[in-house]
Amino acid sequence: MSPSRRLALAAGAFLAAAPALAGCAAGFDSVVERPYSPTEAATLKTDRLTISQAFLLGPDAGGNLPAGGSSPLYLSLVNTGQAPDTLTGVTAEGVGTVKIAQPIALPVNEFVSTAGTPPKVNVEGLAKPLRGGESVKVTLQFANAGNIAIHVPVITRSREFANLPAVTGAVAPPAPAPSASQPADGGGGH
Incomplete structure (x- = not known):
């Protein structure tokens, strides 16, 4: 060669x-x-708060949350201010009505999560179906820090989020069609 x-x-x-x-x-x-960390950016920091995670839990992959359903809002917060604060309200623009079980206390320099069973913050009466992948403008209302608007993703209940509680009212993904080699009745024979 x-x-x-x-x-x-x-x-x-x-x-x-x-x-x-x-x-x-x-x-x-x-x-x-x-791993993907669902946040608006890497971490949202203000002079009083750090929001390291924020997302709406959507349906199982391939499914959807129908209009009228609900979706929990997951937040991870740290109050970095000089005095305790409280999350007193939340609005979700054009999506539904947000319900907070009770105001969420934010002691200084302590991690606080809205996760729980049941979740502490829910968007109810969804105005439109959610499939996952959308972004929703949410305004967090704090007693001392004021209002903070962020865009949060709708995350499907899969991968690292698969173990979060199932959303009630979710529509499951369609079942796969039977293949030509299998009868539609499951092939049980008569």
Whole structure:
């Protein structure tokens, strides 16, 4: 084999391997290896609050929450101000009415979550169906910090969110159609 032919083969092999080698260079801390954290940005910080997670729980993957249904709002909050605060209300623009079980106390420098069974904050009477992937403008109303508007994603109940309580009133994804080799009645025979 001629030297130029060997050089051409070596260059071709390198170019074929380049995409795989580039993926290895990203390492274990690459963006594709990190779990998705549903937040408006990395973390929303004000002079008094840090909101590290905010999302509406949607249906199971492939399903939908019908109009009239409900969806819990999950928030992770830390009051970084000088005095205790309270989450007193929430509105969800064009989506439904938000109900808070009771005002949520935010002691100074303590992590507070709205998760629970039942969740502490719910959007009820959905004005439109939710499938997951949408973004909803939510305004959080605090006794001391005032109003803070954020856009929160609607997250499907899958992957790391699969263990959260199922949303009542959700419509399940359609069942797969039977294949041509299986009868629609399950093939139980008579």
